[in-house]
Amino acid sequence: MDIERDFVQLARLATTGTVEDVRLLMHRVLPLLGERRPDLAPEITAVLAGTSSGRPTKSKEVKELRPLPVDLDSRLELLYREEHPELPVEPTWPSLILTELNQFISERTQEDRLIARGIMPTRSLLLVGPPGVGKSLAARYLAVQLSRPLLTLDLAAVMSSFLGRTGNNIRAVLDYARNTSGILLLDEFDAIAKRRDDATDVGELKRLVTVLLQAIDDWPRTGILLAATNHPDLLDPAVWRRFDRVIHFPFPSADEIGRAMTVMLKEDTQTISRVTLDTLAILFEGRSFADVRKTILRAQRESLINHLPIEQVLKGMIPKLLEGQPRKRKIEIAVSLHSKGWTERTVNELTGVARDTFRKRSLRKTTPRRGTHAAKA
Template identity: 50%
Template sequence: MDAIIKELTNDFVQLARIALTGRQQDIQLLIHRASKKFKTLNPELAESLIALIKESPTRIAPLRKRAEPPLPVDLDSRLQLLRVEQGNLDSEPILSEDIKASLYQLLFERRNTQALFNHGLVPTKSVLFNGPPGVGKTMAAKWIAAKLNKPLLVLDLAAVMSSFLGRTGNNIRFVLDYAKNTDCILLLDELDAIAKRRDDSSEIGELKRLVTVLLQEIDDWPSTGILIAATNHPDLLDPAVWRRFEMVLKFNNPTIDQIEHQVSYLLKEHIVKVDEWSKILSFIFNGASFSEIERKINQLRKSVVVEGSSLEEKLEQLISSNDALSKEQKIELARILYDSGIVTQRRAQQLTGVARDTIRKNLKKV
């Protein structure tokens, strides 16, 4: 009896090894479930299956070896359907505490896959980022790839959307099949462009079928990889899309403290009293996205170089030309300016248009 069990154990492990040399995603869940079931009945078999999954053939990351298949291309335009982003980030992304906690959970799972396998579990394989443009969704995807030392493959929607709609579905399959068999992180940016609500009467049937194709591919995604999708328009997504993702994270516009942190990082090598200016500019930029703030500061720096002026002068011009603030906001800005010690009450009046008496009264209230 013991000999039979041992033989069956060897046969099952060999069968699993053969299956895993093909489409891993088709068999992995079955192997995980079997290892959990046999953990008590046959611990040796369970341990062998877990070890097999852990030691399955390593997939090669794109562009690292010449033997790697070329990136998929559109058959009509010959444009590459994916772009590859590699390398470390210049700085850590500025994230809210809840998003940071979720992303670290994702990393911890990937670094402890063996422990998960031992309990019949698999790491999170699909994540959906939603929020307005410029709030750090793409940066977060790059950060995950950098932390896991994997290339980030980004779907190029311009290339995927073929003039022949039937081929667009094929392009999506080409991209996802390639990423499934590559050691990478895949980012589907602007997901709403290809996963719109199927009850939208303005969309033709072929585009609706694309959503079905995408849903099937997400369901089939292997646990060995990570699929990240991002959207600026969550209201346009088909309801079935939300259920396909194991983790959904909402990105918002930065808070005052986050803006102050970003401005300090962008200006720390270019201006004195960076802490004071960061506090002032966090008030000015309140409500803007990270990308808008970076773009505006870079424009100011370019003006300084071209015109030969100082950055402080340009920042004061930015303050004086800000007409979007209400009367109450201008009073608060004048108080912050004077409290910073950068300008006098007279200069605070000139920059904001708030009378010096009003500034003094508000200083007393504070």
């Protein structure tokens, strides 16, 4: 054992290496030192136990003070770092998504238990879904729930017209993020993880994807890497496989939209009739939470500025939302409202669909088909 040489190496790694490198060196050297200096053995055991528990170490905290990586040309920072991220709105999670998010939170809050049994907690999540359904909000929610800083890649700063420079920027971002307790969010991930067989992509892009794949594979067990995309089809299949888990964010259902609207409207909800809320929720089916929020905000502004009851403003939006909908969709909406218990007259007034039309279909929906178990009974 050459303690002086090891000390120099430790100093080098502490200034230019990663926290993981320092840990590895400590795990190699400290047990040998413990044999030579039994008086230090208990302290050494405690240090080694601390570094394997997965908790941020002192050296990690020092690293967190490092300046953010910048693009060498523009000097723009490649990441936004939020020490204490906040939620812009109170999220309403569809139950399947909430289950996934809670499972992840539990794994990370109890990671010591998993690691002690030799089980790696989930480190990387791929969030997939159309625009405005809550992917970025989910990343923020996880950071808030786990009390970790949120590091968001600034795609505009990272992407250079020179692919080689983009590659270096991404490497710098990954290197920085690997060594902090922050959650790294690679938003618009498809832009950097395009398929490697794309005809326009050559050498450097392939290398870039390889760097990403390796980074996902080697992500430290204490770290969290999130990536979001609304173009999953553009992702290299190898990228999908690398993530520990993929969470799909579909467009919310009418029920989920209804719940989100009551949260968004807060105390205004009390002043709005059920029929208006139900109709809007059904009309918003197939749209994103972001669209719903925009409409509610517009209604709230209009109500305040023009001194009108919010109910009147929201109700006034219904004909516009129905306008231009194909007849088939209008009938579906009428059937949904009728099945929720609204009178035929109300449904007809709101949708313009003849009573006979939706009545017949509502009946067809509720009457069991001939030959089914219910019909036989």
